[in-house]
Amino acid sequence: MDEECDYQVKIVVIGESQVGKSSLLLRFTEDTFDPNQPATIGVDFQAKDITFREKMVRITIWDTAGQERYRTLTSSYYRGATGIILVYDVTKRLTFENLDRWLKEAREHIGETDSVTMLVGNKADLPDRQISLEEGKDFARKRGMLFIEASAKETTGVEQAFMETIEKIFDQPTLAERCRIYRPAKSSTQVGSESSSTSSSSSPQVVDPSAQKNDTNDGGQGGLCGC
Numbered sequence: 001m002d003e004e005c006d007y008q009v010k011i012v013v014i015g016e017s018q019v020g021k022s023s024l025l026l027r028f029t030e031d032t033f034d035p036n037q038p039a040t041i042g043v044d045f046q047a048k049d050i051t052f053r054e055k056m057v058r059i060t061i062w063d064t065a066g067q068e069r070y071r072t073l074t075s076s077y078y079r080g081a082t083g084i085i086l087v088y089d090v091t092k093r094l095t096f097e098n099l100d101r102w103l104k105e106a107r108e109h110i111g112e113t114d115s116v117t118m119l120v121g122n123k124a125d126l127p128d129r130q131i132s133l134e135e136g137k138d139f140a141r142k143r144g145m146l147f148i149e150a151s152a153k154e155t156t157g158v159e160q161a162f163m164e165t166i167e168k169i170f171d172q173p174t175l176a177e178r179c180r181i182y183r184p185a186k187s188s189t190q191v192g193s194e195s196s197s198t199s200s201s202s203s204p205q206v207v208d209p210s211a212q213k214n215d216t217n218d219g220g221q222g223g224l225c226g227c
C-alpha cells in the first residue's frame with residue numbers, strides 16, 4: 001500500500017489527558033467511539049489512506065499520552081510532523097488553560113513555519129461546558145491556529161479537524177514538498193488545486209485566521225501557520 005502513496009503527512013495529536021485525543025483519532029480512522037477508551041501509554045500510531053486532490057495521501061497520526069509521566073517519551077515523536085492537532089475539553093477549564101504549555105512544547109520541536117496547527121475544542125456534545133465557542137475561537141485566532149469544536153462521541157467536527165489540517169498543509173508548497181514520497185520510477189507530481197472529495201461539510205465550521213485580515217496575530221505562526 002505504501003508504494004501507491006504519493007504523499008505521507010504526519011500529524012501529532014497533543015493535549016491534556018482525558019480530553020479525547022484517542023477518541024478523535026478512533027472516530028476519524030475507524031468511525032467508532034468507546035465510552036471506556038483507555039488512557040494512552042506513551043504513544044499510539046494510526047494510518048489512513050485518502051485520495052486528496054487526485055493524489056494518494058497516507059496520513060500517519062501519532063496519538064500521544066496526555067499524562068505527565070509519559071511526556072519525555074512522547075516528545076521525540078514530533079520529528080517530521082507537519083500537522084499538530086491540539087485538543088482541549090470544552091467542559092474542563094484546566095485543559096484550556098494549559099494549552100499554551102502544549103503549544104510551547106510543540107514549538108520547541110517544530111518551528112512555527114514548519115507546521116499547521118489546528119485547535120480542537122472536544123466534547124462539544126456535553127451540556128456543562130466551561131469554555132465558550134467564542135473563547136476557543138479567540139484563543140486560536142490570537143495564535144494563528146485553525147480552530148474547530150468537535151465531538152468524537154457524536155462525530156461532529158472530527159473529519160473537518162483532520163481534513164482542514166491536511167488542506168492547509170498542501171496549500172503551502174514547502175510543507176507539501178516535505179510530505180512528498182520520492183520514487184525514482186515515477187515522474188514528479190504536484191498537488192493540484194482541485195478540492196478533496198473526502199472533506200465533509202456538515203455543521204461545525206473550521207475557523208481560519210488567515211481569512212481574517214483585520215485581526216491581530218500576537219503570537220503566532222506568521223499568518224496561518226507560517227503561510
Ligand code: GTP
Pocket residue numbers: 015016017018019020021022023024034035036037038039040041064065066067122123124125126150151152153154
Ligand atoms: P490520554 O490518552 O490519557 O491522554 O486521554 P485522551 O485525550 O486520549 O482521551 P480519551 O480519548 O481516552 O477520552 C477520555 C474520555 O473521554 C473517554 O471516556 C472517552 O470516551 C471520553 N470522550 C472522548 N471524546 C468525547 C466526546 O466527544 N464526548 C464525550 N461525551 N466524551 C468523550
Ligand code: MG
Pocket residue numbers: 021022023038039040063064065066
Ligand atoms: Mg489517549
